[in-house]
Amino acid sequence: DQQVKQNSPSLSVQEGRISILNCDYTNSMFDYFLWYKKYPAEGPTFLISISSIKDKNEDGRFTVFLNKSAKHLSLHIVPSQPGDSAVYFCAAKVGGGGNKLTFGTGTQLKVEL
Amino acid sequence: NAGVTQTPKFRILKIGQSMTLQCTQDMNHNYMYWYRQDPGMGLKLIYYSVGAGITDKGEVPNGYNVSRSTTEDFPLRLELAAPSQTSVYFCASSYRDRDLEQYFGPGTRLTVT
Numbered sequence: 722d723q724q725v726k727q728n729s730p731s732l733s734v735q736e737g738r739i740s741i742l743n744c745d746y747t748n749s750m751f752d753y754f755l756w757y758k759k760y761p762a763e764g765p766t767f768l769i770s771i772s773s774i775k776d777k778n779e780d781g782r783f784t785v786f787l788n789k790s791a792k793h794l795s796l797h798i799v800p801s802q803p804g805d806s807a808v809y810f811c812a813a814k815v816g817g818g819g820n821k822l823t824f825g826t827g828t829q830l831k832v833e834l
Numbered sequence: 835n836a837g838v839t840q841t842p843k844f845r846i847l848k849i850g851q852s853m854t855l856q857c858t859q860d861m862n863h864n865y866m867y868w869y870r871q872d873p874g875m876g877l878k879l880i881y882y883s884v885g886a887g888i889t890d891k892g893e894v895p896n897g898y899n900v901s902r903s904t905t906e907d908f909p910l911r912l913e914l915a916a917p918s919q920t921s922v923y924f925c926a927s928s929y930r931d932r933d934l935e936q937y938f939g940p941g942t943r944l945t946v947t
Contacts, residue, residue, distance in 0.1 A: 725876070753934055764838070764924050764938030765877070810876060820865055820928055821892065822936065824876035 724748045725813050727825035734832050740798040742828050744811030747792065751813040755822065756785060756796050759808045768809075769796070801832045836860055838939035840925050846945045847915040855910040855942050857925030865928045866908040867892075867936060868900065870921040877924060883908055884930075915946045 726745045734740045744754075752773045757765035771778040771785045771794065778785050784797045798805055811825040841856045859866065864885050869877040869892075879892030883902040897919060899911040908927075912919060922943050926936040 727876075730874070755934060762940070764926070764940050766938070767935040770934055814934065820934060820936070821867075821879055821882060822877075823893075824869075824878070826874065826876045 722747075723826075724751075725811055725823050725825040727809075727811055727828050729828050730826070731829040731831070734801045734830065736803060736832055736834050737800045740796075740801045740805065740830055740832070742796040742798075742809050742811075742830065744794045744796075744825055745792060746794075746813055748813070748815065748823075749792070750815045751823075752816040753814040754785070754787060754794050755812045755814070756783075757810045757812060757824075759810065759827070765810060798830075801830075803832050803834060806830055806832045838925055838927055838937050840923075840939035840942050842942060843940070844943045846947065847912075849915060849917065849946060851915050852911070852913050853915070853944075855912070855923055855925075855944075857908045857910065857939060858906050859908075859925075859927040859937070860906065861927060861937065862905060863927035863937070864905070864930045865936075866902065867926040867928075868898070868908070868910045869924045869926065870894065870919075871924065871941075872921050880910065880923075912944075917946050920944060920946045 755770040756768040759765040787794045808827045810827045812822040838859045867882045868880040881900040883889045925939045928936045
């Protein structure tokens with residue numbers, strides 16, 4: 722049972738344009754959502770997070786939107802840069818001890834010149 | 835400050851062999867985690883620890899064992915390796931609940947043949 726889903730395995734965007742990565746979830750007990758970025762042969766690195774009590778969080782070029790009623794979140798990257806080319810994972814956490822994360826399958830973003 | 839380090843980077847095992855994947859963090863983090871990532875899939879939690887001497891199962895613990903005798907180290911033991919354990923293994927760490935961000939090591943690529 723995939724509780725966190727990223728239905729687009731890949732996305733191609735031109736440099737300077739907006740990249741929108743989507744994530745859907747099924748578990749209404751998730752209270753925090755995170756986005757991680759992963760380059761080949763490296764571990765994932767934290768990008769941005771959002772609490773379930775908010776609907777938007779912004780950090781520089783990165784903005785995450787949360788729609789709780791639709792159980793959907795999205796990551797917007799504006800403007801997209803070639804260095805943003807990576808795999809992006811959506812992750813979610815249920816409240817309680819351990820900070821255990823449930824990850825989506827990832828979206829490969831390619832930013833073209 | 836090296837962050838999270840993992841050894842080895844690569845390993846090939848024969849079916850039935852055993853090995854220990856090493857993980858060390860120098861950030862004085864309380865929480866540590868082991869994940870595996872299969873091709874085209876997200877990361878799945880194997881085991882986690884909320885402090886020295888305390889470990890618990892994640893989503894896919896079968897075929898693995900862990901121990902946490904110090905704050906810094908969290909080794910993952912594979913007994914009787916099977917082809918289904920061919921994967922990339924990531925170790926991660928985080929502070930206690932106040933910090934959701936998990937810091938990941940570079941991963942160990944394991945092949946069981």
